[in-house]
Amino acid sequence: MLFRNAARTHGRHPARTGLRAGVLAVVVAAALVSCTQASSGGGPDADAARTVAAPSPGPALVRDAFATLQATLNETCTPGAGDCAYFLGRVTRELTELDESMRADTKGPGHFKKPLADMKALFDKLGDDRSEPHLEKHFSEIVGTRDGINAWMQDHPDDYR
Template sequence: MRAGVLAAAAVAALVSCTQTSSGGGPGADVPSTSADPAADRARGAEGNAEREAPAQEAATAASPGPARVRDAFATLQATLGDTCTPGAGDCAYFLGRVTRELAELDESMRADAKGPGHFSQPLADMKALFATLGDDRSEAHLEKHFSTIVGTRDGINTWMQDHPDDYR
């Protein structure tokens, strides 16, 4: 029993030392106070800036901008083996995914260093598709335009296969 108490005391001391040395533990976020309130406020502002800087860097890193054409094309290609049967109730995911992948490819082509002129044919095909679809992304509307969606995907795949420098 006595050995257990000593072991528990040793563990508690070790935890206390670890928290204090690592800046953790009770009161770690409480700044020390001094006789000068202005100095305390300045220390608090510095601490806030240090805590906010990593958050701002993480926010910047989390929004990398448009996907590169190669990556956007790869995700579109991943849909090539998939299909659905219009009217069978299994098209919402498939057609929604193909439409999203085309929108991401459109965005990446427009942002690419080669410029939208380099991708004029696929961009024109996607523009025509998006004009046909409008804002309606309901399953019934997408099924109505099944052939146009899949045809646009397949046509862009063919175009990209003729331009391997854009995706390799």
């Protein structure tokens, strides 16, 4: 191995080449750590940056929020069977995120008047109670709202493509 290494370095000392490679590896590793801290909000200036301008991720794009709601279309549960907590909780969360996205969309909430009104009616019925028995009580309204919004969105493909 020593012979092959020396031959590749054309007479240079392999130790020096190894030293250069080691220094380069340290510099690259330091740069990666620095980039990771900057992108994750870490580092020495993280607190100062948060106080000056802390951008929030904001609501998901309508397209993305609708896609996650659509993913629930083939799912269901049987009220009273004890298998509805996840499903109804998920659909309710997806509707909440879609509501936030539609309200923040550049087209404005007026563009999404019907689905926003349907979600408001549902959320008014649900109140703050997200327990399984309460969600099961409103099973038809939750699933109906989801399905109605899906139908509305199918008539507005420019909002999700």
